Amino acid sequence: MQNVSDFIVKRLDQWGIRRVFGYPGDGINGLMAAFGRTDLPLEFVQTRHEETAALMACAHAKFTGQVGVCVATSGPGAIHLANGLYDARMDHQPVVAIVGQQARSALGTNYQQEVDLHSLFKDVARDFVHTASTPTQLRHLIDRALRIAMERRSVTCIILPNDVQTLPAVEAPPREHGTTHTGIGYTHHANVPDAHALRNAADVLNKGERVAMLVGAGAIGAEEELRQVADVLGAGVAKALLGKPALDDRLPYVTGSIGMLGTQPSWELMNGCDTLLMVGTAFPYSEFLPPEGQARAVQIDRDGSMLNLRYPVEVGLVGDARQTLQALVPFLESRSDDAWRKRIEGLVSEWWRKMEARAMVDADPVNPQRVFWELSPRLPDDSIITCDSGTAANWYARDIKLRPGMQASLSGGLATMGCGVPYALAAKLASPGRPVFALVGDGAMQMNGLNELITIADRWRDWQNPTLVVMVLNNGDLNEVTWEQRAEGDPRVDVTQRLPPFPYAEYGRMLGLHGMRVDRPDRIASAWEEALSADRPVVLEVVVDPNVPPLPPHIPWKQARAYFQALSKDDERGSVLRSTLKQWWAGR
Template sequence: MQEIVGESLARRLVDWGVDTVFGLPGDGINGLMEGFRRCQDRLRFVLVHHEEAAAFMATGYAKATGRIGVCVATSGPGAIHLLNGLYDAKLDHTPVLAITGMQETSVLGSRYQQEVHTELLYQDVASYNLMVTNPQQMPGVVDIAIRDALAKRTVAHLTFPNDIQVAPAAEDPYRHVSPGKPPMSRSSLSRPPVPAAQPDLARAAEVLNAGRKVAMLVGIGARDARDEVLAVAEALASPIVKTLSGKQVVPDDHPLTTGGLGLLGTRPSEELMEECDTLLMVGTSFPYAKYLPAPGQARTVQIDVDASQIGMRVPVEAPVNADARLALQQLRPLLRERTDRSFLSRYQAERDAWRSDMESLENPDRHPVAPQYLISCVDDAAADDAILTCDSGTIATWAARHWTIRGGREFYLSGNLATMAPGLPYAIAIQHANPGRQVIAFVGDGGFAMLMAEFLTAVRHELPIKVVINNNNSYGQILWEQIILGYPEYAVRHRQPEADFGAWARACGGYGAKVTESGALPDAIRAALAHPGPALIDCDVNPNEPPMPGKVRYDQAKHFTEAFLRGQPHKAATVATVVRDKINELRS
């Protein structure tokens, strides 16, 4: 059988170590699908129900494995649907290859049906972005696209007109030089770790050794440097603050960490940033500058493998362009062991008080069910190597504060894009990549409803994901954002009746349960986790539970009050919840 371009593409993906493609067929990619079919013994195609989910799956797969994620969509609307998931990959520095279809070259420019020029549409999202117009561009452009995505930790895109997809791969109207074979070892699929330059290390050590109140801020770029982060923090007597995406870097129960930073962070972490005189940033360019030390307050050292990320938020006195693990290993011998640990000890006490406050909110006696109690039940029952995926919204607050990183646990969400709906597709892709581990999607009713058909994908592919829905029958984060801005809520709550997503799970052939009472929750969670296949718990929670910032600012409190005075429609229920939460904190 003569090899076609679609098959040449599939074979080249296999040569690069790609074993899975997520996507949805269409007449704009029939030639590519035939290529995938011919290579199905080595390249698995995961059929989804929405192209956006395919892009999220490719992103989640890449985040969890460190390998390139691949998604495919047909021409026109299919390619457009990929974009949200691809921007998630781009903004979180995740290598993904997007493959799309295109109309035949003979009709391009004729306003043909579904003629969307995806190479123009993808100009902003894709670092490498090409429409293939000659069979002999294959497989060289695949090599370039994958290298670009891996080297830059971003999105690459190839689009194939229909006639090119099915053209003989050997067809050559011009003279071309065939590319060689790609690297085969797993280690060669990403850039090698970059050590730090000695002068940069010396300058970093000088700044850190001179500091009296040193704080560390670590992000997902330090995910493979846990031991090194802890060793440097111990030497500096430095509290460790974590970004949300970097939550898994250091265990939450470790004595050196004060938890997260930002709107979803902790009060001790925020106050620490307001007081420190020296800041060591590792593997993060934390985007929310208002939570970082004020200008002129702290001398800053920043370690990042991507030089373009250094100094983006605060002036950096000692930049170190290097791999986080290697740089910290090199830096540790240059640091003087700190004997004065009073700064660290004070914030350890503040952290203990904060944790006590958070535990008081995990109250099983509350009705409606407190969302903090829901995620605490998941936290208690989940395995020590469980992987939690999360949507954006109020659920990210509950996960950030009540999902405990311990042992080999991991945590993934849409970091910089903060889009709704990736939790379920992430879980599917990560479960596919980690068949022996417990993978849990903690999602809201809004995000789940957007891509709920993908639960059926999990059933059909026999992927035993667990889905826990924090169902407040509203777009909770938007509700509180309206109030904080000083407006009464508007158009953020769904009408009755509330959905029963447990029934949907059962209709798909999975395990499904609806929970409305706190007393039934622990057993329901344990039953779902013990189920051998896909399982879902839909829990109705208090819709008036505020995701309060770690430290409430004056302007936030002022706008909150003004919104209530202007006629907040759920004033009584919300005030009752806030007062009850404060009473619980004081009792703890």
């Protein structure tokens, strides 16, 4: 006889869910047993930690467009999910968490592992968090959790007391008062604003002489439309970090990333424009947008609550980015004067020349920028790239040129450490035929990456294409925070910043993976070639100089003064100052 847990597995399968990430425990064992009984094509992926299960569910949603599902036991298991769930919420990804709870009769008695899960999840899963108390509820709880996650691109949560998990299932609620009857049917939207709104937006854009575009993750999948609009308006295009895959980095008018991790052309674009078109972005740092009042603005977003959030816009269009841009194009007027576009293209060309020069500057022992610069032209066309938080994100943002057909992501809104390897593993499980690259710092690697290498070692033989490269920047330092300390006027604090040494490549080899350690710049290119041709996943450990600065595109005098004050007290001041001057001078 089918029980509640069997029904949950069946219902998830009916919704098209093919992969659930999680970790077992007695609070969720009824559901674990159902995974053992089913012959449905629904895979349970055992991760090394509940946090990485939630991060993988988020990455699955990012790379497939489907709902990510993660499972954890009661108490500590549920608590561990929180970080990955916040990553999904802040990057607007649909994720459903199914968590165990103590038996209904024990609730309220300070029972072992009894946690107030409603209070725990009421923020991260604020759109939907409910506890199953009877089998009759399960159909609508599963249906509602999945539908709301998809509709609102948010996190939802179902709490399952362990005694409910093994009760006899109810396929369909009775037709009586107090019951509800949900379904799985598709939901269709009107994804394009009306003609009047489009004309108003076009009127603003057509009057601009120096148009800038800022695109984010919501614009991914609209590359052709973005190019068409940019060409008609003669615009330059900057990209929020999550929107990096939205447009080909090789286009001469694409200025690259924006913000502290951004480029000089993006800074010039925003400060020189008189009109701004934002598409699918919630980029948070207003100081990198045009000064308020300088530019007239139009914004496109599928979520109306995100309009007019970062910059005052005259016309906000609620709709799908691709379809709205398609509908907008007929109302736009081509530019006869291309001086603005040519100026932007000149800045972009000069920037790429400078990036190459900076990447080739000598360092002790390896310049981290060069690791990314050498990878970029070697990336296969169908690559999936994940990046962790830290200085790796700086070099990913600036030195990697993404091309059409590639996918890439990192933790955007939350900017959590420890996501890079879990993201890469989820991407590989979803697309086993595609090459995947995780670009990770040693701090993030010691957090979560080392653990999920165990999972990679366990599963890689099932993959159609074994190429999964985990590149670790080994500088022995929590480097991003070190630079943040210096920018705030404080010297590096060794007791907080130093990382314990660890043999990453050797550890990879111990697990049966291919491990390489590089500590000379002339070995970087051949190491990438070797990694790409390896017959198994690779741990590529590169020993890099922690004193190469990730120079921001604009340094206010106050920040520069604080930086040099910090260096005067810093134990590494000589090396840091030399590296800073070399980077500043490169390409000039």
